[in-house]
Amino acid sequence: MPRIGLYFSCECQSQQHQQLELGTSGRSRPRPIFPFTAIVGQEEMKFSLILNIIDPKIGGVMIMGDRGTGKSTAVRALVDLLPEIAVVADDPFNSDPNDPECMSDFVREKVQKNEQLIIKKKKMTMVDLPLGATEDRVCGTIDFEKALTEGIKAFEPGLLAQANRGILYVDEVNLLDDHLVDVLLDAAASGWNTVEREGISLSHPSRFILIGSGNPEEGELRPQLLDRFGLHAQIGTVQDAQLRVKIVEQRADFDQAPLLFCQKYQDQQKELADLLLAARENLHRVQIDPKLRIQISQVCGTLNIDGLRGDIVTNRAAKALAAFESRTQVTLEDIIRVGPLCLRHRLRKDPLETIDSGEKVRETFQKI
Template identity: 85%
Template sequence: MFTLKFRLFKKKKKFMTIISATQKVDSNIEKIRPIFPFTAIVGQEEMKLSLILNVIDPKIGGVMIMGDRGTGKSTAVRALVDLLPEIQVVADDPFNSDPNDPEAMSDFVREKFTNNEPLLTNKKKIPMVDLPLGATEDRVCGTIDLEKALTEGVKAFEPGLLAQANRGILYVDEVNLLDDHLVDVLLDSAASGWNTVEREGISISHPSRFILIGSGNPEEGELRPQLLDRFGLHAQIGTVQDPQLRVKIVEQRAAFDESPIGFRQKYQIQQQKLTNLLILARQNLKTVQISSEFRVQISQVCATLNIDGLRGDIVTNRAAKALACFEGRQQVTTADIFRVIPLCLRHRLRKDPLETIDSGEKVCETFQKIFNE
C-alpha cells in the first residue's frame, strides 16, 4: 500500500513539474506575443466606450458584448490589457489583496493588518483572466491542494480563477454557451464580491471583486435574464457596412499580421495617452458630481420603462459620472446621460420571449420626453 502511494506521489510530482514548466513557457509566450492595439480598432464605438467606462469605475458591473461573428469582440477585450493601469497588491498573496482596504483583503492578510504587522507590497497590472467554456467548478472556485496533501499530509487550499481575477477582469467568450452551474457561481461571486469554497473539509472565503466581461453571438442563443441583469452595460455591435471602413480594417489587420511589433510602435503614443487618461479618470472619479434633478429624471426614465429593481438607476448614474470624468469634466451633463443610458437599460426592458433585445430606440425616446431634449 505504501509502495502504491509512493508511486502515485512520484507520478503526481512529475505531473505537477510538467504543468509548472508549461505555465512558465505560456507566461513567456504572453510577454512576447504582441496584442492588437486598442486605439487601432476601427469603429465599434459603443463597445470601446463600455469597456473604458468599466475600467474607470469597476462598480458599474461589467459589460455584455453581443454581435455577429468576426466583429472584433475578443480582439477588443484582449486589447484592453495594454491600457490597464497598475494596482498595489500585497506581495506573495494569491488573492491580489489591497494593502489599504481591509474589506478587500484575504483572511491571512487581514490578520496581519489587524496585528499591525508590516505588509510587503508591489505593483502589478490589473489582472485579466480568461474563463474557458470547458472549465470545471474546481478550476473556477479553487479546490484542495493535492501536492501538499500528499507530501505534508495537511489540507491546503489551491486558489482558482476567481482568486486570480480579484480586482481585475474576468472575461468569458461565448458566455451564452456557459454551463448553468458555472453561471450560478459567477452570479454569486459577482453579487457578493466574495467566493466561498467548501471542499473535503476545507472552508474558506476570499475576496473576488472583478469586472465581468462577456461576449457572444445572438444566433447561438440569449442569456438567462438573471445573468443578463448582472451585467452593468450591454453593447451591441454589428458588421461594418461602409466599404471604406471595411477596407481600412482589412489593411490594418494585414499590416499587424505582417509586422506586429512595428504596427504596435505606430500606436505607442496613442496607447500611452489613453492609459494616462484612464489613470487620471480613476483618480478623479470621486470629484465628479451629478445634480439631484438629473438623478430624479434618470429614475423617472427607469420607472416609465418598467425596469425591474434599482440596478438600472444605479448603473446609469455611475456610467454618466465615469464618462464625464473621462472627458475631463466635473459635472455630468444631459449629453453624458444620453450617451450611456441605452447601454444601461436596453437589456433590462421587459420584453416578449420571442423578441430580441431592444436596440435602444425605446430608451432614447423615453429619455427625450422626460429630459425635454
C-alpha cells in the same frame, strides 16, 4: 475637451491572445496584441469598455454581435491600457492593502497581528474563462492531503481568485454551462468566492469586472446573468467598403510585422492610458445634480425596470463619462449617451423577447 473618437483608427477581427513566444535570446516574451487605439468602428463597444476601466463598479459589459466583428480583439487589447493597482506581494488573491473588505483571511490575520505588509504595484489582471473549464478550475481546490496531515487549509486558487480586482472575460458567454453561470452569479453578487469540500470551507475576495461576448444567433443569456452586466453593447458588421478595406490592410500589416505595427501606435496608446488613469483618479470629484438623479429614476420607473441596478449603473456610467472628458459635473447629454447601454438589456421580461436597440430608452429619456 477630449472625445473618444480621437483615439481609434482601425478595427481588426483577430482573437490574438497574450501568449508567450521565444525571442532570439531564448527567453519568453509577450506576443504582441493588436493595439486598442488601432481599432476603428464599433464605438459603442469601445465606449463601454472604457467606462468600465474608469469605474469598475459599473459592473462589466455584455458585448453581443455578429461573428468576426472584433469583440475578442477589443477586449484583449485592453491589457495594454489597464492601470496599476496596489496589492499585497505574498497574497495570491490580489488583496487590497487599504481596503479591509477586499482582503483575504491571510492578509487580514497579518493586519490584526500588526505584521508588516509587503506592498507592490501590478497591472490589473485579465483572466479568460474558457467554456470547458471545470468548477474546480474556476473556484479553486483544497489540498486534502495537507489538511489531514498538517492540519492547515492549503488552497489552490482558481480563476476567480486570479480575477479579483481585475477583469474576468468569458467569450461566447451565452454557451456557458448553467452550473458555471451559477458560480459567477454567486461571486458577482457577494464579491466573495466560497469553496466547500468535505467539511472544509475557505473564502476569498472575488470582485471583478465581468466582460462577456457572444453571438445572438447562438442563443440569449439567462435574465439573471444578463442583469449582472452593467452595460450592454450591440455591434454589427462594418458595411462601408472603404472601412472594410482599411481593416483588411491593417490586419495584414499587423500579421506581417506585429512589433513594428504596435510601435506605430505607442504614442496613442500611452495618451489614452494616461487619460484613463487621470479619469480614475478624478472620478470621486465628479458630481451629479439631484434633479438629474430623480429624472434617471423616473425613466427607470417609466420603463418598468426591475430592481435598482439600472438607476445605480446609469449614475455611475454618466460620472465615468464626465471624468473621461475631464469634467466635474454630469450633464444631461452624458445621461442620454449612457442610458441605452445601461437599460436596454433590463427591459426584457420574456426570455424569448429580443433586446431593444436603445430607441425606446432614448425616447423615454427625451420625454422626461
